[in-house]
Amino acid sequence: xxxxxxxxxxxxxxxxxxxxxxxxxxxxxxxxxxxxxxxxxxxxxxxxxxxxxxxxxxxxxxxxxxxxxxxxxxxxxxxxxxxxxxxxxxxxxxxxxxxxxxxxxxxxxxxxxxxxxxxxxxxxxxxxxxxxxxxxxxxxxxxxxxxxxxxxxxxxxxxxxxxxxxxxxxxxxxxxxxxxxxxxxxxxxxxxxxxxxxxxxxxxxxxxxxxxxxxxxxxxxxxxxxxxxxxxxxxxxxxxxxxxxxxxxxxxxxxxxxxxxxxxx
Amino acid sequence: xxxxxxxxxxxxxxxxxxxxxxxxxxxxxxxxxxxxxxxxxxxxxxxxxxxxxxxxxxxxxxxxxxxxxxxxxxxxxxxxxxxxxxxxxxxxxxxxxxxxxxxxxxxxxxxxxxxxxxxxxxxxxxxxxxxxxxxxxxxxxxxxxxxxxxxxxxxxxxxxxxxxxxxxxxxxxxxxxxxxxxxxxxxxxxxxxxxxxxxxxxxxxxxxxxxxxxxxxxxxxxxxxxxxxxxxxxxxxxxxxxxxxxxxxxxxxxxxxxxxxxxxxxxxxxxxxxxxxxxxxxxxxxxxxxxxxxxxxxxxxxxxxxxxxxxxxxxxxxxxxxxxxxxxxxxxxxxxxxxxxxxxxxxxxxxxxxxxxxxxxxxxxxxxxxxxxxxxxxxxxxxxxxxxxxxxxxxxxxxxxxxxxxxxxxxxxxxxxxxxxxxxxxxxxxxxxxxxxxxxxxxxxxxxxxxxxxxxxxx
Numbered sequence: 001x002x003x004x005x006x007x008x009x010x011x012x013x014x015x016x017x018x019x020x021x022x023x024x025x026x027x028x029x030x031x032x033x034x035x036x037x038x039x040x041x042x043x044x045x046x047x048x049x050x051x052x053x054x055x056x057x058x059x060x061x062x063x064x065x066x067x068x069x070x071x072x073x074x075x076x077x078x079x080x081x082x083x084x085x086x087x088x089x090x091x092x093x094x095x096x097x098x099x100x101x102x103x104x105x106x107x108x109x110x111x112x113x114x115x116x117x118x119x120x121x122x123x124x125x126x127x128x129x130x131x132x133x134x135x136x137x138x139x140x141x142x143x144x145x146x147x148x149x150x151x152x153x154x155x156x157x158x159x160x161x162x163x164x165x166x167x168x169x170x171x172x173x174x175x176x177x178x179x180x181x182x183x184x185x186x187x188x189x190x191x192x193x194x195x196x197x198x199x200x201x202x203x204x205x206x207x208x209x210x211x212x213x214x215x216x217x218x219x220x221x222x223x224x225x226x227x228x229x230x231x232x233x234x235x236x237x238x239x240x241x242x243x244x245x246x247x248x249x250x251x252x253x254x255x256x257x258x259x260x261x262x263x264x265x
Numbered sequence: 266x267x268x269x270x271x272x273x274x275x276x277x278x279x280x281x282x283x284x285x286x287x288x289x290x291x292x293x294x295x296x297x298x299x300x301x302x303x304x305x306x307x308x309x310x311x312x313x314x315x316x317x318x319x320x321x322x323x324x325x326x327x328x329x330x331x332x333x334x335x336x337x338x339x340x341x342x343x344x345x346x347x348x349x350x351x352x353x354x355x356x357x358x359x360x361x362x363x364x365x366x367x368x369x370x371x372x373x374x375x376x377x378x379x380x381x382x383x384x385x386x387x388x389x390x391x392x393x394x395x396x397x398x399x400x401x402x403x404x405x406x407x408x409x410x411x412x413x414x415x416x417x418x419x420x421x422x423x424x425x426x427x428x429x430x431x432x433x434x435x436x437x438x439x440x441x442x443x444x445x446x447x448x449x450x451x452x453x454x455x456x457x458x459x460x461x462x463x464x465x466x467x468x469x470x471x472x473x474x475x476x477x478x479x480x481x482x483x484x485x486x487x488x489x490x491x492x493x494x495x496x497x498x499x500x501x502x503x504x505x506x507x508x509x510x511x512x513x514x515x516x517x518x519x520x521x522x523x524x525x526x527x528x529x530x531x532x533x534x535x536x537x538x539x540x541x542x543x544x545x546x547x548x549x550x551x552x553x554x555x556x557x558x559x560x561x562x563x564x565x566x567x568x569x570x571x572x573x574x575x576x577x578x579x580x581x582x583x584x585x586x587x588x589x590x591x592x593x594x595x596x597x598x599x600x601x602x603x604x605x606x607x608x609x610x611x612x613x614x615x616x617x618x619x620x621x622x623x624x625x626x627x628x629x630x631x632x633x634x635x636x637x638x639x640x641x642x643x644x645x646x647x648x649x650x651x652x653x654x655x656x657x658x659x660x661x662x663x664x665x666x667x668x669x670x671x672x673x674x675x676x677x678x679x680x681x682x683x684x685x686x687x688x689x690x691x692x693x694x695x696x697x698x699x700x701x702x703x704x705x706x707x708x709x710x711x712x713x714x715x716x717x718x719x720x721x722x723x724x
Contacts, residue, residue, distance in 0.1 A: 028356075029356035029357045029359060029360040030356045032356075032359075032360055032363070033356055033359055033360075033676060036363070036669065036672050036673060036676065037673065037676070039669050040669055040670070040673045043666055043669055043670075043702065043706075046710055046713075047702075047705050047706070047709065047710060049713070049724075050705075050709040050710040050712075050713040050714075051705075051709050053713050054708075054709045054712065054713065069720075072716055072717065072720065072722070075713060076717065076722055076724050079724040080724055083724070128665075128669070129724070132662050132665070132710075132714060133714070133717075133718070133723055135661040135662065135665070136660060136661055136662065136715075136718065137718060139661055156721065159721070160721065163721075163723055164723075167723055200723070201722070201723060201724055204721065204722050204723040205720075205722060207720070207721040207722070208721065
């Protein structure tokens with residue numbers, strides 16, 4: 001308990017996300033805007049899902065514990081589906097933005113590619129989702145208390161932190177795969193992403209049996225990561241090239257023209 | 266209120282002929298409903314207008330030599346350069362405002378969460394005389410509405426008074442007023458804040474040290490805000506005084522009154538800036554007619570205007586720069602809260618370089634363009650987020666949701682700014698989003714997330 005647990009769990013949960021943001025997003029204003037707008041979209045989806053859950057709870061019998069648990073499961077499933085729906089909506093918006101940016105840019109190419117936007121939007125969904133899941137838990141971890149005093153698992157904080165980390169990474173990967181699938185109209189990929197999200201959420205229902213929930217979730221994270229890597233154009237060859245730090249011969253020709261034809265619409 | 270910094274003189278007449286030319290040349294932008302696309306397109310338009318506005322002089326001079334057919338060609342070349350710059354600067358402006366707003370909110374939330382003083386009820390301001398300690402809900406609602414009416418009327422009266430003073434050129438009075446208010450803010454409120462922070466962390470500080478610290482902080486603040494100072498330091502002081510003012514509001518405004526006031530003030534902001542007879546709009550227009558910056562305080566400016574190698578002697582540039590640093594803002598005279606915050610919603614539409622005769626394109630390209638945001642906007646954003654942090658039953662989700670909502674509102678407002686290219690109220694969209702997100706997150710999302718967290722379920 002105390003500061004050690006707080007900093008440790010915060011580091012575990014948000015370390016990768018923070019590193020990714022600092023290294024890839026923070027320097028570019030457009031990416032920061034995409035990040036914040038993605039968070040907004042996720043929040044709206046959560047709002048709608050909470051509304052549905054809230055209404056269903058109020059219409060039902062409060063005393064029945066099993067019913068309430070069932071409604072919670074239902075609410076979680078609705079939330080997952082809404083998140084993916086809003087991811088699709090965000091894809092549509094970013095696609096339009098991409099076209100607009102390309103139109104008004106001088107060389108016909110937008111300053112940010114759709115793949116970069118896919119990555120940043122996935123990251124934004126992941127960060128806001130992780131933050132909303134774990135920030136109250138982190139805030140409680142500072143204060144005095146004993147974990148699991150009523151018979152619950154004493155590993156609550158650390159497993160929450162690991163789950164959050166997995167969730168952040170998963171959202172990033174799903175973002176990349178999702179946008180690529182929408183671009184190339186591979187709807188089976190879309191379905192697989194949604195199914196994988198539902199599966200991950202469902203696995204958390206097995207908590208506190210952490211070996212049944214954490215381990216499969218991390219396996220899913222790894223597989224989704226590899227899938228996203230391949231989708232984004234990575235390959236074993238690329239990794240080798242990157243690791244060998246070879247200087248690539250710039251075979252591109254530098255175009256320089258002093259005379260520019262006036263840009264005609 | 267937010268505007269772009271514009272280094273041109275009055276834009277009315279030349280811009281008319283230019284806009285008609287510009288619209289013919291501008292590339293077709295599909296729809297104005299989408300966010301980022303219109304942001305960039307809008308910024309393109311804004312920058313195009315600004316560039317043509319500012320490069321009007323050389324073109325007008327060249328017009329005499331050029332034939333009419335030459336002008337559109339030159340225009341399209343201009344537009345391309347402008348669009349290129351727009352893409353570079355459009356998103357940058359948004360970030361230039363995101364950072365200070367975020368910093369101000371972080372300071373306020375950190376203080377609220379750690380220092381008990383600002384969440385304790387210790388009386389109310391005289392502007393909100395009705396107490397909310399009534400048993401019935403209806404009575405409480407009525408009291409908060411009455412409080413709001415009184416507060417908004419005070420604000421309106423003070424703003425109108427300020428506009429009248431400005432119109433009749435009582436500059437000394439205004440300056441004296443501003444200096445007095447920033448004195449109070451920088452010394453008295455800082456002293457109280459420091460005292461409470463020291464109390465919270467149980468740190469002892471003797472009076473001589475305290476005096477030294479407060480004196481240095483306040484004196485440097487006064488110099489930076491009202492005279493000259495490094496831009497970053499000035500921005501930091503503005504953020505700090507906005508945070509201090511917001512904390513005062515969070516402490517002294519009763520619960521429901523605060524929310525109603527936030528709603529009412531965004532409606533007032535909308536009307537004051539956009540209606541033809543609105544006080545703030547009249548102020549902006551008067552300042553534009555006189556070609557001078559609106560107030561030497563109350564505005565947060567994100568960049569300094571400077572030109573390299575101007576035709577006019579350096580004093581003009583430096584004068585411009587110092588006037589820019591003057592455009593810092595201070596705000597928050599508790600007694601005259603209203604006009605301050607109302608003033609602070611004004612921002613300049615033009616920078617102090619209006620007397621620059623001819624500027625070449627290279628010089629223009631080296632200027633730092635920026636956006637200005639009134640300090641009142643900072644204050645009310647921070648009040649919303651601070652209240653969310655103070656009253657949302659220890660929940661961080663509500664605070665974060667309000668924070669994201671305000672940032673998105675600011676982004677959308679900047680988008681509209683780029684589309685409409687005139688001073689716009691910065692409060693309505695952000696505050697609306699913030700209020701919607703506050704109430705919905707507090708009442709709907711929080712129970713959902715808490716129930717999920719208690720079972721350690723993740724969505």
